[in-house]
Each structure stands twice: as C-alpha cells, then as structure tokens.
Amino acid sequence: MSEASDWRVPDNPTSAGRVLHATLDLLDRQLRDRNGKLCGNVDDLEITRDEETGQMFISAILCGPGVLAYRMGRRRLGRWLEEANRRVHDTPRHHEPFERTRIPIELAGQVGPTIDVAVDIDDLATHDMERWTLTHVIRHIPGSGSRANQ
Amino acid sequence: MPSATHPRSRGIGHVERRRPRRAAALATLTIVAMLAAGCSEHSVGPARTYDDYERKSRTSAEVALSAVETVRLLAETSTDGNAWGAYTSVSLSEQEDTLAATEGDFASIQPPDHRSDDLRATLLELLGAASDHIAAVRIEARRGNLGSLADAAVPLAADSAALQQFLVSIER
Amino acid sequence: MRISDLLEYTVESADGQRLGRISDVRVIQDGPLIRGVQSAFRVDALIVGRGGLAERLGYIRGRVQGPWMLRVLFSRLERRSQVIAVSDIDHWDDDARVIHLVADAHRVRRTLET
Amino acid sequence: MKKVLGVALGVLTAIGGFVDMGDLVANAETGARFDMNLAWVVIVGVIGIVVYAEMSGRVAALCGRPVFDLVRERLGPRFGMANLLASFFINMLTLTAEIAGVALSLSLVSSVNYLFLIPFVAFLVWLVCWRMSFVMMERIFGLLGLCLVVFAVTVWKIGPDWNQLFSDAAHPHVPHSETVFTYAYFGIALFGAAMTPYEVFFFSSGAVEDGWTRKDLGENKINVLIGFPLGAALSLAIMASTHLLLAPRHISVDQLSQVALPVASAVGRLGLAVVIIGIFAATFGAALETSLSAGYVVAQYLGWPWGKHSAPRTASRFHVVVMMSIIAAALFGLTGVDPVKVTEYSIVLSAAALPLTYFPILVIANDPRYVGPEHTNGRFLNAVASVYLVILVLVAIATIPLMIITKGGS
Numbered sequence: 001m002s003e004a005s006d007w008r009v010p011d012n013p014t015s016a017g018r019v020l021h022a023t024l025d026l027l028d029r030q031l032r033d034r035n036g037k038l039c040g041n042v043d044d045l046e047i048t049r050d051e052e053t054g055q056m057f058i059s060a061i062l063c064g065p066g067v068l069a070y071r072m073g074r075r076r077l078g079r080w081l082e083e084a085n086r087r088v089h090d091t092p093r094h095h096e097p098f099e100r101t102r103i104p105i106e107l108a109g110q111v112g113p114t115i116d117v118a119v120d121i122d123d124l125a126t127h128d129m130e131r132w133t134l135t136h137v138i139r140h141i142p143g144s145g146s147r148a149n150q
Numbered sequence: 151m152p153s154a155t156h157p158r159s160r161g162i163g164h165v166e167r168r169r170p171r172r173a174a175a176l177a178t179l180t181i182v183a184m185l186a187a188g189c190s191e192h193s194v195g196p197a198r199t200y201d202d203y204e205r206k207s208r209t210s211a212e213v214a215l216s217a218v219e220t221v222r223l224l225a226e227t228s229t230d231g232n233a234w235g236a237y238t239s240v241s242l243s244e245q246e247d248t249l250a251a252t253e254g255d256f257a258s259i260q261p262p263d264h265r266s267d268d269l270r271a272t273l274l275e276l277l278g279a280a281s282d283h284i285a286a287v288r289i290e291a292r293r294g295n296l297g298s299l300a301d302a303a304v305p306l307a308a309d310s311a312a313l314q315q316f317l318v319s320i321e322r
Numbered sequence: 323m324r325i326s327d328l329l330e331y332t333v334e335s336a337d338g339q340r341l342g343r344i345s346d347v348r349v350i351q352d353g354p355l356i357r358g359v360q361s362a363f364r365v366d367a368l369i370v371g372r373g374g375l376a377e378r379l380g381y382i383r384g385r386v387q388g389p390w391m392l393r394v395l396f397s398r399l400e401r402r403s404q405v406i407a408v409s410d411i412d413h414w415d416d417d418a419r420v421i422h423l424v425a426d427a428h429r430v431r432r433t434l435e436t
Numbered sequence: 437m438k439k440v441l442g443v444a445l446g447v448l449t450a451i452g453g454f455v456d457m458g459d460l461v462a463n464a465e466t467g468a469r470f471d472m473n474l475a476w477v478v479i480v481g482v483i484g485i486v487v488y489a490e491m492s493g494r495v496a497a498l499c500g501r502p503v504f505d506l507v508r509e510r511l512g513p514r515f516g517m518a519n520l521l522a523s524f525f526i527n528m529l530t531l532t533a534e535i536a537g538v539a540l541s542l543s544l545v546s547s548v549n550y551l552f553l554i555p556f557v558a559f560l561v562w563l564v565c566w567r568m569s570f571v572m573m574e575r576i577f578g579l580l581g582l583c584l585v586v587f588a589v590t591v592w593k594i595g596p597d598w599n600q601l602f603s604d605a606a607h608p609h610v611p612h613s614e615t616v617f618t619y620a621y622f623g624i625a626l627f628g629a630a631m632t633p634y635e636v637f638f639f640s641s642g643a644v645e646d647g648w649t650r651k652d653l654g655e656n657k658i659n660v661l662i663g664f665p666l667g668a669a670l671s672l673a674i675m676a677s678t679h680l681l682l683a684p685r686h687i688s689v690d691q692l693s694q695v696a697l698p699v700a701s702a703v704g705r706l707g708l709a710v711v712i713i714g715i716f717a718a719t720f721g722a723a724l725e726t727s728l729s730a731g732y733v734v735a736q737y738l739g740w741p742w743g744k745h746s747a748p749r750t751a752s753r754f755h756v757v758v759m760m761s762i763i764a765a766a767l768f769g770l771t772g773v774d775p776v777k778v779t780e781y782s783i784v785l786s787a788a789a790l791p792l793t794y795f796p797i798l799v800i801a802n803d804p805r806y807v808g809p810e811h812t813n814g815r816f817l818n819a820v821a822s823v824y825l826v827i828l829v830l831v832a833i834a835t836i837p838l839m840i841i842t843k844g845g846s
Binding site: 178181209212213215216219220222223224226227230231232233234235236237239240241244245248314 | 521543544545546547681682685686687688690691693694696697700701703704705707708712785836846
C-alpha cells in the first residue's frame with residue numbers, strides 16, 4: 001500500500017461541521033445548567049450504534065454518582081452506585097423525559113471550556129448529595145442563607 | 151432504526167488493569183508511614199558501632215548547644231527589656247522540653263562498647279548540668295523577674311563552652 | 323454503549339492484524355441541535371493506537387503549539403496513532419471487544435503538520 | 437487614581453500573602469543552618485511561582501476555569517484522581533501546620549499552651565471561611581502580613597557587612613558540617629515553600645470568584661510580577677536574620693518562637709509585637725487559603741458548585757468539605773505532632789507533587805480554545821516554563837529518596 005493511497009479518509013473531514021475529539025473536547029468538561037449553576041462534569045458519554053447503517057452518534061451526556069467509577073474501570077461498583085442512587089433519590093420533580101444521570105445530547109448547547117445544558121440542576125443526580133448536605137448540615141448552621149459580609 | 155446498545159446486555163468479563171493501582175497504593179502507604187514516624191518525636195535507633203554512637207552523641211550535643219544558646223539569648227533579650235513575660239517563658243519551656251527529650255533519648259541508647267561508656271558519661275553530665283541551669287532561668291522568668299534573667303543564665307556560658315569543647319573533642 | 327466501553331475495544335484489519343486499542347473518537351458536530359435529531363454529534367472516525375495522551379492534552383493537528391518541548395514530545399507520540407473511518411468497520415465482535423475492518427480499509431497516519 | 441490605589445492594594449496583599457508557615461520555618465531553619473548558601477533557591481522558586489501563577493490567573497480570567505478543573509480535564513480522571521488525593525493530603529498537612537502556627541503565635545502573647553488554643557483557632561478559621569467576604573479576607577490578612585517587613589528592619593538594625601552578605605549569597609557552597617544530601621533536601625524544602633501548589637489553587641479560584649475578565653490581565657501581571665518577588669525578599673530577610681544572629685551562636689531553629697528571636701533581640705519589644713502580629717496574619721491567612729483550597733480541589737474535580745462569593749447554601753458540599761478539613765486538621769494538630777516537623781514535611785511533599793499541578797496549567801495556557809489565540813504563552817515564557825517543568829520533574833523524582841537518605845533532614 002503506497003503512502004499516497006492512504007489518504008482516502010481525509011484527516012480534515014469534508015463536511016462543514018465542527019470537529020471535536022471526545023476525550024479532548026467533551027469528556028470531563030464542566031457542565032452548567034440553564035441558570036448557569038455548576039452541575040457536574042461530563043463523566044461519560046452514551047454512544048448509540050445503528051446496527052443497519054453502521055453509523056454511530058453520541059446520544060447523551062452521562063453524569064452522576066457511579067458513572068465516573070464505571071468509567072474508571074470499577075464497572076460493578078459504578079453500576080451499584082447508580083442503582084442505589086436511583087432507588088434512594090428517584091423522585092422526578094418536573095417529570096422530565098430523561099433519566100437523572102443522562103442528559104440527552106440535544107439539550108447540550110455550545111461546547112467550550114464549559115458545556116451548557118438546558119436542564120434544571122434539581123433534575124440531575126449530581127445534585128442529590130448537594131441537596132442532602134444542604135438540608136441535613138448546612139441549613140442548620142446560622143448564616144448559611146445570606147451572603148458574606150462585604 | 152437506531153438502537154442504543156446497553157452495556158448490561160453484553161456481559162463481558164473484561165480484564166482490569168490493577169497493577170499500577172497497587173503500586174500507587176503501596177507508595178502512598180510508604181509515605182504515610184514515613185510521615186507518621188517522622189512527625190512523632192525524633193526516633194532513636196540503636197547504635198551498633200562506636201562510630202554510630204559517636205554520631206548520635208554529636209547530634210544530641212548539637213541540639214543541647216542550640217537550646218543552651220537560645221536560652222542565653224532569650225535571657226539577654228529579656229533583661230534588656232526587649233521581650234515580654236509570655237514570650238520569654240513559653241520559649242524557655244520549649245527549650246527546656248527539647249533538652250529534656252534529647253537527654254532522655256540519648257540516655258536510652260545502648261552504648262555498644264566500653265569506649266562508648268565514657269562518651270555517654272561525659273555527655274550525660276553536660277546535658278544534666280545544662281538542664282538544671284535552664285530550669286533555673288525558667289523558674290526566675292515565671293516569677294516575673296525578667297530583669298535578672300541574665301544573671302540566672304550566667305552558668306549557661308560554661309555549659310555552652312563545655313558542649314562546644316565536647317563537639318571539638320569528638321571531631322578529632 | 324458508553325464511550326468508556328468503546329475505548330476498551332481493539333481494532334483489527336481484515337487480515338487479522340491488530341492495529342491497537344481505540345484511544346479517542348472523532349466527532350463531527352453538524353446540523354442544528356433539534357430535539358429528537360441525533361445526528362448532531364456524529365462519530366466519524368476512531369483514533370487507534372498509543373496517541374491517547376497527546377490527544378487528551380490537545381497536541382493534535384497543531385491546535386496546541388507550545389511549548390516546543392512538549393509539542394515535539396507529543397507530536398511524536400501522536401504520530402503513532404491512526405485514524406479509521408467509521409464507514410470502514412465491517413463488524414463488531416462484542417464478546418472479544420474487537421472491531422473488524424473491511425478488507426480495503428484505509429488508514430491514515432496522523433501527523434501534526436497537516 | 438482609584439485604579440492606582442486598587443493596584444497598589446493588590447500588590448501589597450500579594451507581598452503580605454506570600455509568606456506562610458512553610459516560608460517562615462524553611463527560611464529561618466536554612467538561615468541558621470546553611471547561612472546564605474541556599475538563598476539562590478528562594479530566587480529560583482519565586483521565578484517559578486511568578487511564571488505559573490501568572491498563567492493560572494490568565495487562564496482563569498479568560499475562560500473562567502480554575503486550576504483543578506483543568507487538572508481533571510487534561511490529566512484524565514485517573515491521574516486527576518491521583519493528583520487530587522496527593523494534593524488533598526498535602527494540603528491537610530499544610531492546613532495543620534498553619535493552624536498550629538496561629539496557635540503558637542497566640543501562645544507567645546498569652547502563655548497558654550498552644551494545644552489548648554488549636555480548637556479556638558480552628559473555629560475562628562472556619563468562621564472567617566463561612567462569613568467573611570473573599571476580598572475582605574484577602575485584604576485584611578494580606579495587609580497585616582506586611583508586618584513581616586520587620587525582618588528587613590531587623591537585618592538593617594543588625595547592620596551586617598552588606599557586601600559580605602551578598603557575596604555569601606552569590607557564591608553558594610555546601611557548608612563543611614553538612615552533606616550534599618541535607619543541602620539538597622533543604623533546598624527542596626525552600627523550593628516547595630516558595631511554589632506550594634495551594635497558592636495556585638487559591639489564586640486561580642480567587643480570580644474566578646472575583647469575576648476576573650480580560651480587563652484584569654494587566655493587574656494580574658503586576659500583582660504577580662511585583663508582589664511575589666517582594667514577598668520573596670521578605671523570605672530572604674528572614675533567612676538573613678537567623679543567619680546573622682542565630683548561626684554564630686550555634687542555634688538551630690526548631691521552634692516557631694525562635695523565628696521571632698532575632699527580631700526581639702535586634703529591634704526590641706515593639707519589633708517583637710509587630711513580628712508576632714505578622715506571623716499570626718501570615719499563618720492565619722494561609723490557614724484560610726488552605727482550608728478553602730481543600731474545598732476547591734474536591735469540588736472542582738467533581739464539578740460541584742463551589743465558592744464563597746454567594747451564600748453557603750448555594751455550595752453546601754463545598755462548605756462541608758471545608759468544614760471537615762478544618763476539623764480533621766485541628767484533630768491532627770491536637771495529637772501533639774511537632775508543628776515544625778509537619779511544616780517541613782508539607783513543603784517537601786509539596787515539591788514532590790508540583791509537576792502534577794503545574795503541567796496542566798502550562799498546556800492550557802498554550803491552548804487557543806481556552807485563552808484565545810492572542811493570549812497563548814509567548815516564546816520566552818514557554819521557554820522559561822519548560823525549564824521549570826524539567827526542574828519540577830527532577831525535584832519530584834529526587835524528593836522521596838532524599839527524604840529517606842537524610843532521615844527527614846536530620
């Protein structure tokens with residue numbers, strides 16, 4: 001195989017779209033909810049494979065307890081954590097049509113140093129512990145509700 | 151139709167790479183253990199040879215000399231009215247404790263031979279004298295007699311000279 | 323499937339030659355983000371081989387230029403990786419976690435200069 | 437005019453905030469033990485922190501991402517986690533040392549045993565983290581830290597032969613009574629004290645909290661370029677004071693109170709008062725920075741809401757981590773560990789962990805997608821930063837073996 005004929009797959013794709021590399025541009029990015037609140041990182045990505053055409057798409061951003069453990073090779077621990085969190089906390093408030101550790105990719109906005117997602121932080125599993133520490137610890141300490149003295 | 155393939159439907163026993171993790175854990179444990187050993191008081195190992203014992207006695211003498219000289223400087227400073235009571239008495243106690251710890255540590259090292267016995271006797275005598283004299287300064291300071299600390303510290307000059315001479319003698 | 327699962331697959335050519343593990347995927351973001359339309363983030367190629375670290379740090383296709391020392395180091399590393407078009411995949415062996423390519427698959431060696 | 441005042445205030449804060457327990461201990465110890473033979477390390481260290489702090493400030497201003505966020509992004513979750521564990525652990529040691537330092541400085545005016553003061557100090561540190569605004573906290577302790585200028589006054593009062601002093605510092609050698617290993621070990625301690633990683637965690641997170649933008653880049657540069665070197669000059673004054681007054685008397689520094697002794701001796705009662713206020717402010721300020729850093733690194737790695745700009749209610753997990761860290765550090769301090777030893781280990785281990793933190797900063801400061809094509813590092817800056825990266829790696833490799841060989845510098 002000659003070197004020249006190798007170039008059938010252009011390294012610079014012909015389509016006009018933006019080129020992203022999943023590990024560089026998407027994984028581990030900071031997520032912000034629709035109000036600009038920090039709501040976790042991109043812990044993993046869901047890939048959907050079309051068995052007939054062979055095409056693949058990124059279909060969702062995954063984040064929340066257990067997802068990172070799964071990605072780091074702790075498969076069983078990760079699944080257990082996800083399941084446990086689902087059982088303990090799964091009380092959807094707004095009946096959003098998505099799982100609480102799964103943000104459908106179409107809800108993602110511009111990909112930059114942060115990724116904005118059109119969801120409410122309260123609907124994400126990443127926020128469960130935050131709420132727990134708030135109601136069980138922080139709220140009981142005087143001065144938790146106001147801004148620091150200027 | 152596109153279909154999401156679920157990881158669960160393909161139960162694959164994959165190989166986890168554990169080796170680096172274990173190495174990292176081991177390294178961490180080592181560091182923590184070393185710190186635990188280091189942060190608790192200066193550990194004194196056994197001395198197997200005379201040279202070893204001599205080195206340990208030098209370290210002890212150096213610490214003692216530092217304590218004696220610190221107390222002399224403190225006494226001088228206080229007498230000149232350059233420090234207040236709390237500072238002086240807290241600092242004196244610290245030096246007294248340091249010297250006591252050094253004395254105790256050194257006394258507990260088993261001398262390996264008869265030559266070491268002489269070294270041990272000489273140094274312990276010096277350390278004992280220094281301890282007594284530092285205690286005298288501390289007592290005076292606690293009584294609030296800051297102005298007379300320099301007088302109380304006079305005997306320490308001899309201790310300092312003796313310790314320096316000791317250090318020179320084992321240098322040879 | 324999660325991308326962390328995909329990154330555990332190795333790629334083999336039709337004649338059984340092992341090309342390496344998948345270290346990254348290249349994604350084309352084309353078309354508007356419309357609810358229900360999944361083509362927005364299309365996986366267009368697999369990056370195979372040991373260039374993963376260079377990828378993650380951004381030393382790809384000259385995006386991150388400096389410092390010189392790191393660029394030289396990582397572009398060398400990056401050159402050891404290959405780009406494989408998704409369209410060149412023949413079939414997936416999900417039990418052994420191997421992706422088999424079609425017979426006339428064409429691979430591109432990555433270079434920083436292009 | 438107001439702008440100038442703001443900049444001046446920033447610089448003064450940077451000077452006062454530069455010195456912490458690690459710098460106090462490391463400089464006083466080496467001055468008494470190695471004379472001025474390790475002064476060059478302080479200079480090398482401060483250039484390093486200037487270079488990397490400027491980069492982290494610029495990145496924070498231009499893309500709003502603090503350092504530990506980038507650590508995970510660039511090193512990946514595994515190395516990121518390793519860095520998190522190492523940094524958090526070292527940060528806890530530093531926090532313990534700072535809290536003990538505050539307690540020790542208070543014991544020198546109250547003659548209460550410092551162990552009794554630790555719970556009180558820990559509570560105070562938490563209270564400030566909980567209630568005081570970021571800017572106010574930085575200003576108060578930074579400006580009070582300027583009291584440490586009294587070390588420079590001390591050196592001037594002693595009236596040394598200046599030519600001799602500078603020539604000693606310019607012609608370093610290993611003293612006869614020391615080995616190459618102890619020399620290197622204390623060199624690393626000084627280096628680690630100057631370049632402690634929590635400084636960039638705090639610096640970059642602070643820049644994000646203060647809402648820095650492109651407009652603040654100039655101020656960032658001035659703060660770092662003027663403030664840090666002057667802070668380092670204070671460190672050198674500490675070193676010179678113990679070199680001039682304690683070394684000739686064969687005094688080695690193993691208590692915090694001894695650091696103040698040259699000042700009392702040369703400047704007198706007022707000097708002693710000023711230096712103790714300075715030590716109090718420097719250690720208290722650093723205790724705040726390290727306890728917040730504990731929260732910053734964990735929250736930024738995991739993507740939690742963080743920061744003390746808004747009410748604690750909006751960043752509850754962050755505040756829980758800060759609180760738990762303070763409690764843990766206080767408990768560790770209460771076990772009676774030697775505060776000076778804890779300080780030594782914290783700065784030496786900091787030196788070992790430096791590359792993990794500084795490497796991602798260097799990469800991001802070169803990435804146009806983060807800082808924009810016109811604000812990536814220049815050639816000269818990159819050359820300097822690369823040299824430092826190599827130094828950091830070498831130091832990291834040498835640290836643990838040296839620690840074992842010298843038995844922790846004894």
